[in-house]
Amino acid sequence: MSDELKTFLEGLDSLARECEACKGQAASLKELEEIRVEYLGRKGKLAQNMQTLAKLPNELKPEAGRKANEVKQAITAMIDAWQDELNKAAAAASLSRFDPSMPGRKPGVGSLHPVTLAMDEICEVLVGLGFEHATGPEVENDWHNFEALNIPQEHPARDMQDTLYVSENIVLRTHTSPVQIRSMLNKKPPLAVIAPGKVYRRDSDLTHTPMFHQIEGLLVDREVSMGDLRGTLTAFVRQLFGQKTDVRFRPSFFPFTEPSAEVDISCVMCGGEGKNQDGSTCRVCKGTGWVEILGCGMVDPNVFKSVGYDPELYTGFAFGLGVERVAMLKYGIGDLRMFFENDVRFLEQFA
Numbered sequence: 001m002s003d004e005l006k007t008f009l010e011g012l013d014s015l016a017r018e019c020e021a022c023k024g025q026a027a028s029l030k031e032l033e034e035i036r037v038e039y040l041g042r043k044g045k046l047a048q049n050m051q052t053l054a055k056l057p058n059e060l061k062p063e064a065g066r067k068a069n070e071v072k073q074a075i076t077a078m079i080d081a082w083q084d085e086l087n088k089a090a091a092a093a094s095l096s097r098f099d100p101s102m103p104g105r106k107p108g109v110g111s112l113h114p115v116t117l118a119m120d121e122i123c124e125v126l127v128g129l130g131f132e133h134a135t136g137p138e139v140e141n142d143w144h145n146f147e148a149l150n151i152p153q154e155h156p157a158r159d160m161q162d163t164l165y166v167s168e169n170i171v172l173r174t175h176t177s178p179v180q181i182r183s184m185l186n187k188k189p190p191l192a193v194i195a196p197g198k199v200y201r202r203d204s205d206l207t208h209t210p211m212f213h214q215i216e217g218l219l220v221d222r223e224v225s226m227g228d229l230r231g232t233l234t235a236f237v238r239q240l241f242g243q244k245t246d247v248r249f250r251p252s253f254f255p256f257t258e259p260s261a262e263v264d265i266s267c268v269m270c271g272g273e274g275k276n277q278d279g280s281t282c283r284v285c286k287g288t289g290w291v292e293i294l295g296c297g298m299v300d301p302n303v304f305k306s307v308g309y310d311p312e313l314y315t316g317f318a319f320g321l322g323v324e325r326v327a328m329l330k331y332g333i334g335d336l337r338m339f340f341e342n343d344v345r346f347l348e349q350f351a
């Protein structure tokens, strides 16, 4: 073998040994990368050997090339193995930092909105009393929302509700009462329906929002009396607010009922005392001991006429209540805006 070739091959062997001696020197992947560049990089130690190879006589090149390749593969394999070790050590270290006894992070659980809860509860009681569900559109025409309910154009009662108009004859329903009309047009008596849903009014302050929820009730049959209305609503509010709840009916006015009444219940906050235990005035009933919860009355004969029911044959009662109001009383919520801000810290309490 020529001296030239011998020197070259020995050079490669000592390069491999030199690299092998680096074992354990790289403490991180970054340091290992530096070693890789030092030996295998474009200007690295192996590349320098290749320059020498290029200058060897042609007949020596095959063997020199074979050896150079061998050494390159050996060095690559070595560095790859060290990299594996570093990766494994890093994984083991991170595992050892994992403490299985640490309490986990609790995933958030959603809850029904208090208005939904109140609505469900009210409907459940009424369904228990024999009422069936009915629905109607939130975008309603003038006839269903007003005219058929005995509220003709120019009637001063229209001012009771600040209406949001879509067009001259189309409104966002101002109450759920139009569902009374739709139900009666759909079905002959006897009939007992409830209609929960959204209603809209041009009203926005501390105690009013442009959209809120109502539940309408309507019962029509032969010989339905005011006594039936009182009995039904008394049973209803007592199931909702507790059997000890006092109920009173106050004369009122609605164009679609005659006579009409508003129903008050003994204040849920102070138990009807009008004052708190420390003697201060109850803020929920403002000292009166009573809170209003719904409007009701006997269906006006004019309403029956507009749906083709014979007022000589049938009588009935209707009622409407505000769901947000019931939810505030039931859950002791002091501010209507809570329902619409949807702060999770508030909503979470109903989970």
Ligand code: PHE
Binding pocket: 174, 175, 176, 177, 216, 254, 257, 295, 296, 297, 318, 319, 320, 321
């Ligand atoms: N529609 C009335 C309102 O929104 C409530 C009501 C319904 C009164 C049915 C009597 C009978 O104020």
